[in-house]
Amino acid sequence: MRGGTPTASPRVLVVEDEPGxxxxxxxxxxxxxxxxxxxxxxxxxxxxxxxxxxxxxVLDLMLPGRDGMEILRTLRKAAPRLPVIVLTARAEIEDxxxxxxxxxxxxxxxxxxxxxxAARVRAHLRAVASASTSVLEGEGVQVDLISRxxxxxxxxxxxxxxxxxxxxxxxxxxxxxxxxEQILAAVWGYEHDPNTxxxxxxxxxxRRKLARAAPGAPPAPIHTVRAIGYRFGGxx
Numbered sequence: 001m002r003g004g005t006p007t008a009s010p011r012v013l014v015v016e017d018e019p020g021x022x023x024x025x026x027x028x029x030x031x032x033x034x035x036x037x038x039x040x041x042x043x044x045x046x047x048x049x050x051x052x053x054x055x056x057x058v059l060d061l062m063l064p065g066r067d068g069m070e071i072l073r074t075l076r077k078a079a080p081r082l083p084v085i086v087l088t089a090r091a092e093i094e095d096x097x098x099x100x101x102x103x104x105x106x107x108x109x110x111x112x113x114x115x116x117x118a119a120r121v122r123a124h125l126r127a128v129a130s131a132s133t134s135v136l137e138g139e140g141v142q143v144d145l146i147s148r149x150x151x152x153x154x155x156x157x158x159x160x161x162x163x164x165x166x167x168x169x170x171x172x173x174x175x176x177x178x179x180x181e182q183i184l185a186a187v188w189g190y191e192h193d194p195n196t197x198x199x200x201x202x203x204x205x206x207r208r209k210l211a212r213a214a215p216g217a218p219p220a221p222i223h224t225v226r227a228i229g230y231r232f233g234g235x236x
Contacts, residue, residue, distance in 0.1 A: 009033060009034065009035045010033075010034050010035070010055040010056065010125055011034070011035045011036075011037070011053060011054045011055050011056075012029055012034045012035070012036050012037075012054065012055065012056050012057070012058060012121060013036075013037055013038075013039065013045070013048055013049055013054040013056070013057045013058070014026065014029075014036060014037070014038045014039070014057075014058045015038075015039045015042065015044075015045030015046075015048075015049070015057065015058070015059045015060060015063065015068070015071070016038065016039075016040070016058070016059075016060040016063075016087065017040050017041060017060065017062075017063055017064055018060075019040070021060075021087075021110075022038045022040070024114065025058060025087075025114070025117065026038060028114035028117070028118060029117075029118060029121065032118045032121075032122075034121070037054075040064075041063055041064045041065035041066070042063035042064065042065040042066025042067060042068065042070070042071055043065035043066050044065070045057075045059070045063065045066070045071060046066055046070075046071045046074060046075075049071070049075055049079070049082070049084075050074070050075070050078055050079065052079070054082070055082075055083075055125055055128075056082070056083045056084075056085065056121055056124060056125055057075070057082060057083070057084045057085070058085050058087050058117070058121070059071060059072070059084055059085065059086055059087065059104075060086075060087055060088055061086060061088040061090060061095075061099065062088065062089070062090075068086070068088070069098070069099070069102050072084060072086070072099065072102035072103040072104055073102050073103060075103060076102065076103030076161060080103075080146065080147075080148050081128060081145075081146065083105045083106075083121075083124035083125065083127075083128060084103060084104050084105060085104065085105060085106040085107075085108065085117070085120055085121065085124065086099045086104040086106065086107045086108065087108050087110065087112065087117070088107075088108075088109065088110065089109065089110045090109070091109045093196060093198070096188060096189070097162070097188070097198065100161065100162050100165070100187070100188055100189065101160055101161050101162045102161065103161050104189075105124050105189075106120050106124060106189040107188075107189050108120065120189075134146045136168060136171040136172065137171075138171055138174050138221070138232065138233050139221035139232070139233050140152050140153045140217070140221075141167075141171065141210065141221070143164075143167060143168055143171055145168065148164055150164065150167065151213075152210055152213040152217070153213070153217060155213045156213075157209050157210065157213045158209075159206075159209065160205075162187065162188075162202060163202060163205055163206055163209070165187045166183065166187050166199075166202050166203070166206060167206055169183065169186050169187055170183075170222060170230065170231075170232035171232050173231075173232065174232050174233045174234075175231065175232070175233050175234050176231060177225045177228055177229055177230070177231045178229050178230060178231070179228055179229040180199045180200075180229050180230075181229075182229070183199050183229065183230070184196075184198070184199060187199075187202075199230075203222060203224075203230060206220065206222060207219070207220040207222055208220075210222070221233050
């Protein structure tokens with residue numbers, strides 16, 4: 001069941017070429033009540049993921065046959081609501097950003113805690129199940145969560161995966177102030193790093209794209225709240 005409401009026994013596909021890790025994950029998620037199937041190379045993993053039978057995918061990036069990043073990009077186009085959690089040894093922030101931009105909903109670095117992986121799988125399945133609407137609207141901006149189409153005053157805006165997730169997060173919390181730490185955790189999937197300005201950089205990208213889409217319109221409705229974070233909508 002691709003991107004739908006999870007059943008009593010959600011199905012998780014694990015795409016990983018190390019048998020020991022596959023066994024560890026299968027046992028751990030199995031104990032949580034999930035039905036787990038494994039693929040040991042990228043070609044088979046992509047084929048199974050595209051089959052539409054799974055509620056979530058746990059994906060290694062360094063795979064034989066087909067690279068994990070290529071799989072991510074394919075799944076983002078073909079199955080945009082299928083949660084893909086990356087599990088990899090690549091720990092640099094640049095790798096995290098690349099993975100999330102390519103379509104991952106979360107990013108865990110090896111070695112990892114089974115309890116944390118299970119918690120993240122639960123969280124993303126819960127988010128899919130609880131999505132009560134497929135369209136977010138406000139301040140002239142419309143975000144279709146299924147087609148991933150974004151418009152402002154009827155003009156289409158092309159966003160990267162991360163820009164889209166950031167805008168959707170802000171719009172889900174319309175009128176509320178959200179901190180940089182909250183945004184980092186929700187959009188990038190990792191705890192606050194005082195040395196990163198990635199949130200501010202992507203806010204800048206979003207503001208420019210929203211402003212260019214509607215010449216003559218008010219500035220993009222993303223407001224900076226000094227020393228705290230950002231708010232979508234409301235007074236500046």
